[in-house]
Amino acid sequence: MINFEYIRASSVKAAVEALAKNPTGGFIAGGTNLIDLMKRGVTAPTRLIDINNLPLKQVEETSAGLHIGALAINSEVSANDLVKNNYPLLSMAFAAGASAQLRNMATVGGNMMQKTRCSYFYDTAMPCNKRQPGSGCGALQGHNRMHAIFGASDKCIAVHPSDMCVALAALNATVTVSGPKGERKILFTDFHRLPGDKPELDNTLQKGEIITGVIIPKNTFNKNHYLKIRDRASYAFALISVAAALEVSGDTIKKASLAMGGVAHKPWRLTEAEKFLVGKTATKENFSKAADLAIKGAKGYGHNNFKLKMAPIAIVEALMIATGIA
Amino acid sequence: MDNNCKNEGRRDFLKKSTALAALAVASPALVKAGENDEKIAALFEKIPLNIEVNGKAFSLSVEPRTTLLDFIREQLHLFGTKKGCDYGQCGACTVHVDGERINSCLSLAVMNEGKKITTIEGLANGEELHPMQKAFIKHDGFQCGYCTPGQIMSAVACINEGHANSRDEVREFMSGNICRCGAYPNIVDAIMQTKKEGSTHD
Numbered sequence: 001m002i003n004f005e006y007i008r009a010s011s012v013k014a015a016v017e018a019l020a021k022n023p024t025g026g027f028i029a030g031g032t033n034l035i036d037l038m039k040r041g042v043t044a045p046t047r048l049i050d051i052n053n054l055p056l057k058q059v060e061e062t063s064a065g066l067h068i069g070a071l072a073i074n075s076e077v078s079a080n081d082l083v084k085n086n087y088p089l090l091s092m093a094f095a096a097g098a099s100a101q102l103r104n105m106a107t108v109g110g111n112m113m114q115k116t117r118c119s120y121f122y123d124t125a126m127p128c129n130k131r132q133p134g135s136g137c138g139a140l141q142g143h144n145r146m147h148a149i150f151g152a153s154d155k156c157i158a159v160h161p162s163d164m165c166v167a168l169a170a171l172n173a174t175v176t177v178s179g180p181k182g183e184r185k186i187l188f189t190d191f192h193r194l195p196g197d198k199p200e201l202d203n204t205l206q207k208g209e210i211i212t213g214v215i216i217p218k219n220t221f222n223k224n225h226y227l228k229i230r231d232r233a234s235y236a237f238a239l240i241s242v243a244a245a246l247e248v249s250g251d252t253i254k255k256a257s258l259a260m261g262g263v264a265h266k267p268w269r270l271t272e273a274e275k276f277l278v279g280k281t282a283t284k285e286n287f288s289k290a291a292d293l294a295i296k297g298a299k300g301y302g303h304n305n306f307k308l309k310m311a312p313i314a315i316v317e318a319l320m321i322a323t324g325i326a
Numbered sequence: 327m328d329n330n331c332k333n334e335g336r337r338d339f340l341k342k343s344t345a346l347a348a349l350a351v352a353s354p355a356l357v358k359a360g361e362n363d364e365k366i367a368a369l370f371e372k373i374p375l376n377i378e379v380n381g382k383a384f385s386l387s388v389e390p391r392t393t394l395l396d397f398i399r400e401q402l403h404l405f406g407t408k409k410g411c412d413y414g415q416c417g418a419c420t421v422h423v424d425g426e427r428i429n430s431c432l433s434l435a436v437m438n439e440g441k442k443i444t445t446i447e448g449l450a451n452g453e454e455l456h457p458m459q460k461a462f463i464k465h466d467g468f469q470c471g472y473c474t475p476g477q478i479m480s481a482v483a484c485i486n487e488g489h490a491n492s493r494d495e496v497r498e499f500m501s502g503n504i505c506r507c508g509a510y511p512n513i514v515d516a517i518m519q520t521k522k523e524g525s526t527h528d
Contacts, residue, residue, distance in 0.1 A: 006373055006390035006436055032432045035393070036413050048390065050437055075426075099502025100489070101480065102414060104426045105433065234501035 001038050005047040012178050012212060015051050020180055020208050022047040027210060029071055030105040032098075033114040041124050042131055056109075056212055059083065065217040070109030070210075074164065075100070077108060087219050089245050092226035093167035099235045109211035111164045112175070112191065116202045116265050118146060118158040129155045130199045137199075145303035146237065149295075149311065150264040156199030157301055160192055160266050161237045167226060169267035170243040170259040173216045179209030188214065192266030199265075220255065221245035223282075225322035228261075229314055238262035240310050242318035251281045258294070258315065263307065270294040273315065282323045284316065291315040373436045379404070380448030388435045395419045397435035398445060406446035406475045410504075417503035420476040420483075421445050427483035429502070446475035449482065457523060458482050461516035469507035477503045481517045490521040 005025070009015035019025055025047030028034055037043045056069035059080050066087055068077060077083055078094030098106065115121065120128045120138035127136035139147055139157050147157040165188075173188040192203050205211070223246040230236040241261035247254040256277040258270040273290035280286045291312035300308050320326035372387035379402060388397055395412075398404050398421070407430060410418030414432040421430045422444040449456040458478050461467070468474045480503045484490050489499035496517050497510070505513065 001391040003389055003391045005371070006434075008439075028434070028437070031434060031437065032414055032429070035432045035434065038391075039412065048434075052437060099417065100484065100487070100499050101417060101420055101427050101429045101502045102432075105428050234498050 001035075002041075002044045004045055006050065007047065008050045008053060010053060012054055012056070012210060015049055015054065015210055016179060016208060018047070018049045019210075023207070025049060027051050029107040029110040030073075031110075032102050032105050033110070037115065037122075040122055042122060051210070058213075061086070062215075064215050066219075067213060067215050068108050069213045071107045073104060074098075074106040074108065074111060075103040078103065087171065087216060089171060089221065089224040089226055089243055090164070090167045090216070092224070093163040093241075093243060096226060096228040096238075096241070097163040108164070108214060111162050112203070112211060112214075114160075114162060116156075116158050116160040116192070116195075119143070121158060130158060130195075133198075133200050140301065143303060144301040146239070146262070147301055147304045148264050149298040149300055149304060149307045150260075150268050151194040152265065152299070152301075153195045153197065153199070155197060156195035156265065158195075158199075159262050159264060160202070161262075162267070163226070163228060163238065163241060163261060165192065166241055166243045166259045166261035166267045168214060168216070169269055170245050170257045171216045171219065171221075172257065173214045175214050176212045177205060177209045178212050179206055181206075183212070185215075189267070189269055195265045202265075220247050221257065223248050223322040223324075225318050227314055227318035227321065229310065240307055240314045242314050244315075244318040244322045246277070246282070246319070246322055248282055248323060253277045253280050253282055253286075256290075258290075258318075260294075260311065260315075263298075263311065270315070272296065282319075282325065284320060284325060287316045287319040288312070290319070375436055375439060377435075377438055377440070378442045380443070380445060390434065390436055392435045393431055394421070394423075394433040394435045394438055394443070395430035398430060398443070404445050404447050408472055408475055410473065410476070415504070416473065416476075417480055418473050418476040420479040420503065422479060422483060425483075425486070427480050444479075446479055449478065456482065458485075458516065458520045461520045462513070465512045465516040465519065466509070467513040467516040468505070468509050473503060473505045473507075477505065477513055481513070481520070484517065485521050490517055493518060 007018050009018055026045040028048045028050050056071040058069045059072050059077055060067050074094050078091050084091045118139050120126045121131050126138040129137050148159050168188045175186045175188055175191050225244050228238050228241040230238055238261045243259045245257040256274040258273055260268045273294035276290045276293050294315055295311050298308055372389055375388050376385050398407050407421055408418040410416035412431045414429040419429055419431040420427050423441050458481050484499045490496050493514050496514050
């Protein structure tokens with residue numbers, strides 16, 4: 001690992017200022033993705049600003065909904081009674097991510113900031129537009145079994161690996177950020193971006209901004225499930241995951257929110273399927289129709305063609321489990 | 327002791343040489359002309375670190391890039407904690423920080439200022455092995471033994487967290503510890519027995 005200057009920030013303001021003074025630096029929280037990338041020579045910040053002492057660890061219910069600080073630890077949020085009881089989808093997604101050790105280190109803000117990535121991004125001997133803009137994409141014609149089926153471009157077909165983010169996208173969360181120009185809010189679904197012509201950008205944070213937390217609106221979804229399909233039973237990235245949240249009254253679906261992981265450069269909301277489900281009865285037949293709508297426009301790249309078949313099955317399965325039909 | 331000091335010096339020398347070599351080949355974006363002197367100075371700027379390891383307080387200096395794992399092994403000479411993959415995938419480096427299990431290979435030592443670390447060497451009570459250590463021996467929870475310190479540290483935390491209520495739960499919450507010899511059934515046996523007997527301490 002190439003050495004760097006190390007600074008501890010004592011306030012959000014000090015952290016933002018410390019980064020402004022050294023634009024080739026970066027923040028470090030849990031470090032589980034950043035240190036990994038630094039060891040492999042994929043990234044080499046010249047200054048690391050340790051933000052672990054900032055007062056951003058709260059998990060509390062407010063009038064706006066659930067407020068989670070950017071530095072709340074993944075395992076603690078997952079085990080928090082407020083989260084388990086009132087936002088079960090989020091708790092399930094946390095529990096499905098990484099390993100027990102990594103969940104004890106990873107923060108909520110860091111989870112959002114982990115790179116959208118694939119093995120070509122990690123291999124510095126291979127071309128990768130995300131790591132080195134303009135160098136090409138190794139995955140397009142290469143091994144692309146883990147890769148995107150939605151929203152990819154000819155520059156990048158990597159997927160965002162987070163489980164937490166898929167749940168937050170489905171729960172209509174908002175991200176709060178602070179920066180040189182003050183504070184602002186970003187809709188969670190606008191936080192991560194599609195690769196387009198700039199795959200080096202994973203999200204819409206502006207230069208020098210820091211995530212301070214997320215707010216999830218008061219949860220009215222009474223049927224929730226996070227389904228994760230992976231190569232081994234635990235501690236693996238999703239081949240496909242589905243966050244399903246429904247508000248069902250009697251047999252009728254009043255509200256539907258669906259997002260998928262492992263399929264795109266960002267958590268992928270299934271808006272057409274959601275629209276279809278509202279007002280319908282909760283039956284397998286309706287779930288199947290919704291799933292067919294959801295995968296319209298999906299595209300395989302060879303090795304990942306199996307995802308085209310797996311995606312609708314996973315959507316139906318998640319909805320069946322959420323509603324207790326399965 | 328003399329020998330240790332000599333080795334320490336040599337290691338430091340090797341590290342610095344490697345760092346300089348890395349700097350020399352670093353891309354122009356990283357090291358702009360004219361900044362070299364400043365960069366080299368910053369390169370060796372060690373950060374003071376106060377940390378408690380296995381009940382003993384240490385005040386030392388570390389390079390920012392030193393991981394907690396390398397600090398424990400190379401500066402404290404506690405070689406029980408193992409370096410397996412060094413990328414957070416295998417769990418061989420698992421230690422407890424303020425009672426919580428983490429991958430020490432993915433934490434910078436300087437991020438652990440003021441923290442209390444427990445490594446495999448800190449688990450036994452004098453000559454009396456920790457119940458989990460005894461259970462691993464009794465159930466033959468290893469073959470080559472390389473992953474064992476990490477497995478045991480993770481297993482103790484797994485029970486303390488309340489995540490050892492069934493064999494399935496143990497398998498899920500121990501998934502961050504890989505055993506290439508495949509001693510998993512015996513590892514689960516050891517954890518289930520320790521959980522049943524209800525005596526863990528950190």
